Amino acid sequence: MKALFTNAMLGLVALSCHQSSDVPMTEWQEQGIASYAEIQHGLPTYEGVTGVYKRKNEANLTVSLAEPSVVSVADQEYGWGYFQFPNIYRALDGRLVASWNMGADAAESYGKGLNSFAVSSDEGKTWEEVEGEMPLGGGLVLKDGTSIKNHTPVALKVSELDLPKPVDSNKEAYGRSFAYYRMSELPDTLRGVYIARLSPGNSRWNVEHNVLNDPEALRYTDGNLFPVVWWGDMRIEADGSVATVTYPSFYEVSGKVPAAGVSFYRSKDGGKSWDIVSKIPYQPDLKLDSNGGKRLSLGFTEPAFEILKDSTYLCVMRTTDGLGNSPMYLSSSDDRGRTWTKPQVFTSSGVLPKLLQLDNGVLVLASGRPGMQLRFSTDGKGHKWTDPFEMLPFEGQKEQVSCGYPDLLPLGPNRFLVIYSDFSHKNEKGEIRKAIKVREVTVEQVE
Template identity: 45%
Template sequence: MKKLILTVWMTLSLINVISCTKVDESDSKGINNSLSIHRILPNVAAVASFITIEGQGFGTDKNSAKVMFGDQSLEILEWSTNVLKVQVPVIEQGSKILVSVLVNGAKSNEQYFRVRNLNEVIIEPKDTIEWIEHKSPNIAAVEHGLVSYDEQVIKYIRSGSQLLEIDMGKPVLVSVADKEYDWGFYNFPNIQRSLSGQLAVNWAMNHDAASSYGMPSQGIRDAVSNDGGQTWTMLSKGPTSGGNLLSNGDRIAIGTPKAVPLEELNLPNPTAVLQEAYGRTFRIYEYDKLPAQLQGTYQSRMKKGQTNYVGERGTLVHSKLARYADGNLFPVVWWGDIQETTDGVYTGTYPAFEVNAAGKVDPSGVFFYKSTDFGKTWVKQGTIPYQPDLALDPNGDKRYALGWTEPAFAILKNGAFLSVLRTQDGFGKSPMYVTTSSNKGAVWSKPKVFTGAGVLPKLLELDNGVVALSSGRPGVQIRFMLNNDAHDWTQPIELLPWIENEAQLTDIQKGSSCGYTSMVKVDDNSFLIVYADFKYKTPEGLTRKAIKVRKVTVKKI
């Protein structure tokens, strides 16, 4: 999201071949860095099947490139600088062959191809890929992961052992824009269960600015599904939100009221004036000196047994707290995921400003609050202070206002608190960080970079113990935690194609997606993910924004 605005109420074609199983395994023995194979599709296929080799630097014409199957040179049937098409030669069934590309004497990296046995039993009717992990040693690099633009089964393999089986469902259209829209429209989709149990999706139909907070939508932005997400019906008004169901039977939902013009307020002098990376000016004020309308939280509660939400104000107990004005408006922003354990309700929120011991204001971190009265009073529990890793995040010391943003927060079944943090902003590509707490959010480990880019990370733990992480920009990506280790994640699964420099775009409207996602559980092993596709092609050939949903089923092996 360009300006960190959230609504609170919220192909690359895989060619048909005889085989339906693929294996992807990269070898690091590349000789020429500008010449490389990214993937072979499929990389398990029978003799005489046609396969596609994707990569870069495949010469200036068809005659300048040569595809090597082991020691055997193959005829190139179709050529481009990034894609080669060849036919599997007569090789013994079950053979595992190293494939490379030669261009004017230079040799690419090698990737494995296996000749399928004709008597292999095909278990899954879907296209299947055996993905052999090959992570970059540069954890801050932004690289394409496993392409999954359509339905397929992924066998995720590390060091010869399969760790996960991931069934990626077919993308389902929820809504397609009727015309071209600016940033902020057909952006920031959310999926949840409505009060009635329906699956409900909504998205933003407003400009991405503080002036849009609390304002009516400028177009239809809701859809529901009664068949598990297979079909969707547009609504002029969405169903009642399920909110956050608490153990006492109440439901609460945090809201964002209309931002107040500064000229209508009697404010003290600001403690600090900070410049934000997208060019906005933030004036920071001591919380205790603000008028009542700018204090507390704006939230709604549906009491157990009732059918309507009633607005209320939550109380914040937090010394040295500060809040910000954005330009000539003062928003009351308190955004974050809410989780409940046996001893209380927790949330991790941003933007998070405090007046430090020197009377100054540091870049925003993340504040964690605990409530023991089901969300009526929120007491500060802990902080994730902004501590960028300048070796992997060279823009880290340029952030004077917003440091950590959009924290994903989950309490895992083993009791650990997990948070993933965004830094990407107007400076371009910047990493996501991960941190954990073993004492219920009071103290957090120093955040560590674990991927080179991403916005609005979202966490979801399934009942089978698999932890999913979705994010975007570039594209839309899903990762899964491995070995119950918050610092060990799969390579990303790519739901949309994206261009090489997408994470660096200053005009993010030109990207493949806003990058915002949302997930909801559907059973012990499955969830639905919603995302925006900015490059959807209509039957008429027009490019329009679209909202899509996919079902993902994942199991540990």
């Protein structure tokens, strides 16, 4: 115990190098999850703080969260979808780039570039909105230096398409209506996947319409529009192949389309063609997930995917869908995605999870709604997680305090940035306006 305490204090000294001397020191005792049926507020870390996280009274982690850095503040009140869904990446010139959505959260906005951005030249401490095109960078960098990323084209009007008979149709909790079609029977523009590619020396991204080898895949209409959506994290495997877990993933079962799961694909040619490897079908835990049997269309969505240091493939999936705050599930594979464990409930809520394994072995999970949370895992598998570190207060709030969509960017072996939206930010006039914020976080295991 004495050795653990000493190591924790040494960790705090190292962590405090990234913080000002007046940042308060604290200690967090793990509480665990009392019930998956109720939202449990985690550890309040709304301002800059450094401390020791203890599990069963023994130090487990030293964690330091810097003061939030404001990227941008809305100049007026905006509805849902605007000043939300932020992303962050490092440009080829070394600057950091933060972007956020400035359009409706609907298929009508897909592919239209409705966003704003800001850049930082001091590793995220200060930000400036600039004119012109977003600096080049981002995406997944392949071994030959090429970068690729998913591209979502503009959704097409159903009335202008020659479509076959749908396999099935239904409505989901947010009021949207879906009709499902076999991808193999659709016009060419609605098949395959769209990938943006940035080759070394090029000055812009080029969009490719590439092959998706998945004979059972379905595509869907969303109201009066037909989007081509294929979203998910990409990772490079040990042999240089690219793996991805994507959503939405719809398949026909006995003439009906059950609630979506997620699908695992692999590309051996740098993203020019993708082969289906496996699926994680929607399998709700009806004992821990009270809404599990009510989801008609969106079951598992927004999967986070990471390849861990021991070669385990980890997938974390959202279920929150307008029925109430529903849990996130996790599943893992030890055979490169050919088979997956039965998904397990491990939180009471969460949307758009993001995973990042730091070089020091700590696994980071960011997710939101309600609020915005960070969790950490040190077991090397992502099975055991800390209590959530709450970055925004949400208790007693009638409205959402954030869209809940984060993004993560590593800065070093023990440091990263998290970007998120804050709906309760006060501007210089004291007015409540949406804001995009970034925080630097440093985390170390206590040996």
